[in-house]
Amino acid sequence: MTAGLTVLADDAPKLTEPVASGGQLLLAFLAGIAVIVVLITVVKLHPFLSLIFGALVVGIVAGQDVQAVLSSFAKGFGDTAASVGTLIALGAMFAKLLADSGGADQIVDTIIGHSSPRMLPWAMALVGAIIGLPMFFEIGLVLLMPVIYLVSRRSQQSLVTVGIPALAGLSAMHGFVPPHPGPLTAIGLLHADLGITLALGVVVAVPTILLAGPLYGRVAGRWVVVDAPDTFNADRLADGEQRRRPSFGITLFSILLPVVLMLGKAVVDVLLSAKTHPVRQVLDTLGTPLVALLIAVVVGMFTLGRGAGMDRREITACIESGLPPVASIILIVAAGGGFKQVLVDTGIGTLLARWAEGAHVSVLVLAWVIAVLIRLATGSATVATITASSLVVPLVAGLPSTQVSLAVLAVGAGSLFFSHVNDAGFWLVNQYFRLTVGQTIKTWSIMETVLSVSGLAVVLLLDLVV
Numbered sequence: 001m002t003a004g005l006t007v008l009a010d011d012a013p014k015l016t017e018p019v020a021s022g023g024q025l026l027l028a029f030l031a032g033i034a035v036i037v038v039l040i041t042v043v044k045l046h047p048f049l050s051l052i053f054g055a056l057v058v059g060i061v062a063g064q065d066v067q068a069v070l071s072s073f074a075k076g077f078g079d080t081a082a083s084v085g086t087l088i089a090l091g092a093m094f095a096k097l098l099a100d101s102g103g104a105d106q107i108v109d110t111i112i113g114h115s116s117p118r119m120l121p122w123a124m125a126l127v128g129a130i131i132g133l134p135m136f137f138e139i140g141l142v143l144l145m146p147v148i149y150l151v152s153r154r155s156q157q158s159l160v161t162v163g164i165p166a167l168a169g170l171s172a173m174h175g176f177v178p179p180h181p182g183p184l185t186a187i188g189l190l191h192a193d194l195g196i197t198l199a200l201g202v203v204v205a206v207p208t209i210l211l212a213g214p215l216y217g218r219v220a221g222r223w224v225v226v227d228a229p230d231t232f233n234a235d236r237l238a239d240g241e242q243r244r245r246p247s248f249g250i251t252l253f254s255i256l257l258p259v260v261l262m263l264g265k266a267v268v269d270v271l272l273s274a275k276t277h278p279v280r281q282v283l284d285t286l287g288t289p290l291v292a293l294l295i296a297v298v299v300g301m302f303t304l305g306r307g308a309g310m311d312r313r314e315i316t317a318c319i320e321s322g323l324p325p326v327a328s329i330i331l332i333v334a335a336g337g338g339f340k341q342v343l344v345d346t347g348i349g350t351l352l353a354r355w356a357e358g359a360h361v362s363v364l365v366l367a368w369v370i371a372v373l374i375r376l377a378t379g380s381a382t383v384a385t386i387t388a389s390s391l392v393v394p395l396v397a398g399l400p401s402t403q404v405s406l407a408v409l410a411v412g413a414g415s416l417f418f419s420h421v422n423d424a425g426f427w428l429v430n431q432y433f434r435l436t437v438g439q440t441i442k443t444w445s446i447m448e449t450v451l452s453v454s455g456l457a458v459v460l461l462l463d464l465v466v
Contacts, residue, residue, distance in 0.1 A: 018347035020063045022355070025348045029377060032058035032339070036421045040437050047427060048328075051335035054421070055342040062346045069342055076341025081334040084138050084424055088330050089323060090293040091142030096322030097300045097315075101308035102245035103254065104146040110248055111147075112154055120155055121165040121214040124148070128169025129209055131259060137425055138333075139289055140170045142326075143255065145231075145432050152228035159228045159433055160443050161221030167429065167444065168213030172451055175381060175412040176201040176208075178266070182385035182415060186408040189389040190396055194270065197405040200466075204409050204458045212450040220443045229434060231325055246307035254303045258292040329431045333424045340379040340422045349374040349384075353391050363399075364410040364463060367392045368456045371414025379422030381415040388414060402466045406459050413455030419448045 018025055036054035039045040045053075052073065059069030098104045115123045127147070131140045144166055152159045178184050178198050187197050246254075265287020272280040285291060297319070305315040343349070352373035359366065371388035375381060388411045396404045419426045420441065429444040430437065 016345060016347045016350055018351045020346070022351050025062055025346055025351055028058045028061035028346065029343065029348050031061050032343075033421060036339075037437060047332045047430075048335045051332070051339045051421070055339045058339070058342050058346065062348075064346065068345075072342045072345040073338035075338075076344075077334045077338035079341070080337025080424060081330065084337070085330040085334055087139050087289055087293060088142055088326055088333065088428075090290070090297055091139055092322040092326040093297050093319045094293065094300055095142060095146045096318055097297070097304045098143075098251070098255070099146045100318045101251075101304035101310070103251035103304050103308075104150050106245045106248050106251050107147055107255070108150040108154055111151060117155055117157065120151060120157065121161060121217050122210075124151065124162055125165035125169045125209055125213040128166035128213070129173055129205070130169075131255075132170035132173035137170050137174045138428060139258070139293065141167070141425075141428055141432065143258075144170070149228040149231065158221040158224070159226045160224050161217050163433060164217030164220050164443060164447055165209075165213035168209050168217070168447060168451060171416060171425075171448060172205045172209045172212070172455075175416040175451070176205045176409055176455065178270075182382045183408060183412055185382070186385050186389040186411050189393060190404050190408055192404045192408045193401045196401055197408050200402070200405050200462060201409055201412070203462065204413075204455055207458055208413075208451050208454045211454050212447050216447055216450050220447065224435065224439045224443050226433060226435065226439070244309055246304055250303050250307055254296065254300050257299055258289075258296040261292040261295065262287045262289065329428065332427045332431060336379070336422060336424045336427050340424075343422060344378050344380075349377045352377050353388065363392060363395045363403075364406060364459060365456070366395070367407050367410040368414040368452075368459075371411045372417040372452070375415050375417050376420075379420070379424070379426075384415040385411050403463070406463055406466075410456060410459050413452050413459060415452075416448050416455065417452040418445050420445055 020028070032054045035057045036047075036050045039050035039053060040047055055073045056066070056069055059072070060066065095104075111123055111127075112120070128140070128144065131144060148159065148163045148166055151157075152162045155162065174182070176183065178187065178194060178201065183197065183201065186192070187194055245251075261283075264283045268277075268280045268283045274280065275284075286295065301315050301319075305318065310318065353370050355373070359369070361369070367388055370391055371384045374388060375384040378384065389408070392407060392411070396407050399407075421427075421437070426440060426444065429435070430440040433440075433443075435443065
């Protein structure tokens with residue numbers, strides 16, 4: 001999301017000016033984070049309420065009027081609920097259809113049947129990367145959760161050991177590879193070559209996924225041992241018999257349908273410059289995440305629901321039963337969006353970016369540092385990417401096209417750094433994996449940091465040879 005930034009006609013983002021001195025804003029940021037962590041871990045307050053109190057602390061310590069703080073929080077909450085919240089709800093409906101029809105079991109049986117226990121995390125990393133290529137992280141996570149749960153239960157491996165590789169695949173695609181909005185925006189701002197950036201992005205993504213996914217997942221799975229819940233257990237008939245399953249091909253088609261629609265939108269946006277072209281107009285509509293998932297749910301009613309022998313009443317009940325478990329998740333994620341918006345509106349991201357810009361270091365390292373600081377301050381990878389890219393535009397002028405593409409990837413690596421309580425992704429992982437805040441930091445946050453640091457390392461190595 002790009003809250004707090006407005007991309008103007010000349011592609012120069014309008015940054016939010018700091019509302020107070022640097023020291024005061026830094027104190028406000030740290031105080032807000034501390035309040036959230038203490039309320040959740042010590043007081044045992046629900047994260048939804050904790051995030052509201054944390055946002056109030058940030059705004060008040062920064063010297064803002066309480067009404068302005070509440071307005072910022074409401075805007076961020078509403079924007080996040082409208083975008084991510086609706087996608088989570090549709091994804092949960094599809095996931096329940098996938099589970100109750102036996103389609104998830106069919107996918108899992110195929111994965112397990114062709115993978116040894118040692119190779120399962122590697123297979124999950126590949127699945128995450130494929131699903132994450134055209135898909136937003138939040139959608140990919142919701143769609144993959146039934147598969148992650150079932151693979152964990154069937155293989156008797158920790159949910160973390162199996163899940164972290166899939167998350168690494170999803171997240172790396174989001175940060176490094178077009179057509180995700182962050183990399184695409186950075187390419188436009190820095191006038192990088194799309195083809196070169198795409199090729200180098202894949203080169204950077206592969207080793208970082210392997211390191212942060214299967215390899216780190218093995219370590220994290222020993223630190224945090226979590227059994228998969230029975231949320232997506234396949235539905236059984238009244239006599240206890242298992243429903244007939246849709247075929248593997250039909251199930252795979254149902255899962256990949258929204259992926260293909262979104263990928264088709266990305267391809268035509270690149271190949272067809274005219275926005276009025278009929279093909280682009282159609283695919284731009286069908287490939288919008290909300291529409292793509294809505295189509296997937298409707299199609300899934302027939303391919304998965306009817307394919308498993310469900311009647312109309314059973315399909316309706318199945319879809320409805322998928323919503324209550326994610327109600328709390330939607331509220332927490334939306335509250336995280338509200339907290340992030342308060343941080344953005346204080347201008348702390350702008351302040352940190354200017355501090356970094358004054359340092360005299362390599363362009364690639366500087367691009368990464370700026371993105372890291374804004375990511376830590378705002379919680380948004382997209383905001384970090386756009387802001388950092390705009391600030392290094394003068395520094396890449398005149399550089400060879402490969403160097404400019406590497407600058408885009410350095411920004412992408414920085415935008416993934418240490419996801420924490422102001423990031424909606426943090427709370428999605430926290431809730432779906434049933435983790436404490438501490439466990440989420442030890443697994444998800446560190447995994448994101450490994451992706452970020454190793455991504456920068458690969459970029460710097462490529463800078464020596466290309």
